Amino acid sequence: MNEFDDLENTLAAELRRRSGDVLGTSGMADLARRRARVVRRRRAVAVSAVTAVALAIAVPTALSLRSVPQTAPPAESPTTSESPSPDPTTPPPSTPDPTIPPPTTPPSSPPADPSPPDETETNEPETPAVGGTTELVLDGMSEGAPPSISWVDGTTFHTADGREVTIPEDMYEPFAIYDGAMGWMPGSSQDGVPDIARVDGTGTLAGSHPGNGPVLSYDGFLMAEFRPSTNTIWAGQADGGGTGPSARDVPGDQRLEPVGFLDGYQLVSNVEGTDYSKLGSRIDSFAPGEPTPPITPPWDLVVVSAVSQPANLVVGYTEIRDDGTCSAVYEADSAEPLWETCEYSFDHFSPDGRLIVGTDNYRDGEGDIMTVVVDARTGEVVHTYEGRFINGYNFEDDEHLLINVRLIDGDERQAALVRCDFSGACELTTPVVRVDQFGDAYRLGLQRW
Secondary structure, three states, X not given: OOOOXXXXXXXXXXXXXXXXXXXXXXXXXXXHHHHHHHOOOOOHHHHOOOOOOOOOOOOOOOOOOOOOOOOOOOOOOOOOOOOOOOOOOOOOOOOOOOOOOOOOOOOOOOOOOOOOOOHHHOOOOOOOOOOOEXXXXXXXXXXXXXXXXXXXXXXXXXXOOOOEEEOOOOOEEEEEEOOEEEEEEXXXXXXXXXXXXXXXXXXXXXXXXXXXXXXXXXXXXXXXXXXXXXXXXXXXXXXXXXXXXXXXXXXXXXXXXXXXXXXXXXEEEEEEEOOOOEEEEEEEEOXXXXXXXXXXXXXXXXXXXXXXXXXXXXXXXXXXXOOEEEEEEEEOOOOOEEEEEOOEEEEEEOOOOOEEEEEEOOOOOOOEEEEEEEEOOOOOEEEEEEEEEEEEEEEEEOOEEEEEEEEEEOOEEEEEEEEEOOOOOEEEOOOOEEEOXXXXXXXXXXXXX
């Protein structure tokens, strides 16, 4: 039996329980199992229900992307030859942790300021025109440059600096570390916690351990994860250098799901009970100096879904119901939301924090049927992209969105990664391939925003 079957069956059963009689057919049970395998647990709304969606396929339209750079932007700094150090709060094992290579000599200090350069020194991009809808149709779509952020084609992980690393088929949201990659995989434990795994430059699994995360700071300096073995939230230098690691204790009846960093290396995490109850969020400081106690932020959010360090904003769910969700955006130091909606739910800020991308307030089993980009401070819709189905999305830069589509074509799916601007023009960034209902062709890596 496959080592992940127990977890898939457990999560599939939970999906059935939460969606009542909706999953009444064997086909939908298989669909639930597939989503149980690929959906990250911290997307709390994804397990609220699974249902079939009956939509007509859009009329084929060829779209040409305007003003898209045909060469990749400057690559992220290449990783060094070491990965994060083991947690010093844990007694040293008899043999080194194969997941974490030994540290190098600590640098004199971390970057003085993780904030991006002052925007007054550059030409600030204009706010995109508001409104409009694009039907995502792959037939006849023009071809563009490959993605400039990290992405996955089958078992090949394409890093932002142009390297290729072989990863396991079931590794999700990988990022480059040491000479290989790290990401999360379906967990081997029975409590539903995934595994955080690392592969070396040859694609060999170098080690894994249960944990929620990892997430990266905006500047790429720190990575953080929750470790249930020690019940700590852990952070260390993302390239495996000598700064850190550091850990903060978590009560034994709680576990954390790290979301991202605000300014000053303030890590935002969702708090769950061991019974999966939602207990709000907390902030842990991983700035240099003596550790400080965690604080409870003022936001009235059940779950935080994304944070933006450049914009000092957070977005999350104010309600999670069986029939959908409501969301709100807060300034990080405010108890009053900037705006609220029960129409959409959100997953990622743009790198500069001006925009947020999300989808419908109710999430379907095989994928989403639309993606929406909105102004982060007002909630005004910038552009909407429709297609059955959309399996993921993230900003490629401040002016472009990457969308992972699996469009129905008879009994098969047409799959590709598509780049779109905010006027609605789109182009292919990967070849179009055919997959079945349960197949995956492409995925996106873990980004810093």
